[in-house]
Amino acid sequence: MVKRRRGALLAFGFALAAALLPSGGARAQTTVTIATVNNGDMVVMQRLSSRFEQQNPNIRLRWVVLEENVLRQRVTTDIATRAGQFDILTIGNYEVPIWAKQGWLAAFDNLPAGYDAEDILPTVRTGISHEGKLYALPFYAESAMTYYRTDLLQRAGISMPERPTYAQIREIAEKITDKNNQVYGLCLRGKPGWGENMGFVTPLVTAFGGQWFDSQWRTKIDTPEWRRAIAWYSDALRQFGPPGATSNGFNENLALYAGGRCGIWVDATVAAGLLFDPKQSQVADRVGFAPMPTGDFAGGPTWLWSWNLAIPATSKQQEAARAFATWATSKEYIQLVAQENGWVAVPPGTRRSTYDNPEYQKAAPFASFVLRAITEANPTASTREPRPYTGAQFVGIPEFQGIGTQVGQTIASTLTGTGVEQALRGAQSATERAMRQAGYPK
Known part of the structure; x- marks a missing residue:
């Protein structure tokens, strides 16, 4: 049963990522450079990203993992100078609306139905939106x-x-x-x-x-x-x-x-x-x-923070970047982490479906407390x-x-x-x- 579920999960992930790539996309390998923070959940994301590369052999992921203060300095300098070193930025709900207003971020329009953006908790979704559009996808959120x-x-x-x-x-x-x-x-x-x-x-x-x-x-x-x-x-x-x-x-x-x-x-x-x-x-x-x-x-x-995956407008690999950002913030990715590390270890705070899941409620005695803190923030x-x-x-x-x-x-x-x-x-x-x-x- 576990193998069948895992196979179905990988198949869905392939379909989800493929849906975001151009039809008949280029066969040459595309490199997506990701700047992220060295927090535990992101370390797990980097480790599990080999699954994404297996499903998308035309995309290679290059990771730049930095201490929090250094990450903020690097990505801010990069996007403000339009240097274009990164295709995906890990940024907070502080930066997203400010940078979106400047025209520095690509909007996440026309997400596939399977992604279910409406499942993202409203307070989190509001914090990464500008003029009604999402300019980042939330990896985890916190109060x-x-x-x-x-x-x-x-x-x-x-x-x-x-x-x-x-x-x-x-x-x-x-x-x-x-x-x-x-x-x-x-x-x-x-x-x-x-x-x-x-x-x-x-x-x-x-x-x-x-x-x-x-x-x-x-x-x-x-x-x-x-x-x-x-x-x-x-x-x-x-x-x-x-x-x-x-x-x-x-x-x-x-x-x-x-x-x-x-x-x-x-x-x-x-x-x-x-x-x-x-x-x-x-x-x-x-x-x-x-x-x-x-x-x-x-x-x-009240405290409300989210770490999010955003795509700078300068990226030349936006479709491939969208494919990874969507995969890493999907309900299916959360299930993958649960299969690999247990439900207590899944990225929290972003999706209603996580908190509705009986397995998560059983594994995480803090679940209802955190959900209330984030939804009421x-x-x-x-x-x-x-x-x-x-x-x-x-x-x-x-x-x-x-x-x-x-x-x-x-x-x-x-x-x-x-x-x-x-x-x-x-x-x-x-x-x-x-x-x-x-x-x-x-």
Whole structure:
């Protein structure tokens, strides 16, 4: 039965890919160059892509796999200069609408019926659309949650609140930290970058009542709200976090938690499938989860991120690129991952059919929690004071890549001795200067 299902899956994949290639397409081999991030799900995609090449012998895939910050720099430079090095870009829902508006991306028009674009969760689909058209296809999507070690909390005689606050997270982290045994109460992103440490810091600041800019585009970093948020972050990580936190981004903290070194980790929901997978996690049977912590302001914009496959308008291999992007984001690809690695390991957050599948529900105890977090995510909600931009863990303007990364470096310095007030004064000044040079307010 398994062999018949796998054969049918491969046959469908061949038909799906072939439908996207020109009729009687060229027999010469076409090379499609793919830029992607070194996250676990993308590593699986690269490994399984040999199936696609078997089905499409006229297409050869060339992979450029990069660390997250480097990937963002490379693909941004490439597309802005129209260098045309890549045929497929792995980019987020931050870049897609901005780059589509610039005319830098090819639209995904006329997708085959078998792809079932309507199966993509509405919040995810909206984030990668511009003027009603899809300009990328989602590989996985995420909101955010709190992971914690149930055994460590039980040993300390405490329990995780149903909806924890940041103050409670700090108290719990203090009680479960055991540095002598290299168990750290709290792991958070410390690596500088607009999508690394600032991906966590921006919603943290929102929870403390802060924001990047007011309704007139005046910079609001050197404020009491930012000072309270960064003081919490810096103090908690220095006291209860692992050494060298400024080197730890998503992947590094994932490895620490899966290796039994973290008591609490607040980060993306996509990590759940990896942490609950006994093949990849030493603590798979001891993982609890709760919502992202709250501060003194609730109801603000909520974390929503997706990693997507997009085709630059400069690509000379657009039909072949469409064939691969469609294959790698299809329902059939998700089933292939389930057959190879188990349902708990499939790329999450993109399709309703994944969450409707009883096998996934059985394998992933977090499934309904994550589905609700993503479907209810509202990155356009207001901060405590009105704001002129959208985004929960980023500011939806082109200039944010540079501004966010520069501020991220300043925030990281608070983990190695720079005072919070000094750091925020510097961040305020640098951001004001960057915004003036960019012509804000517009």
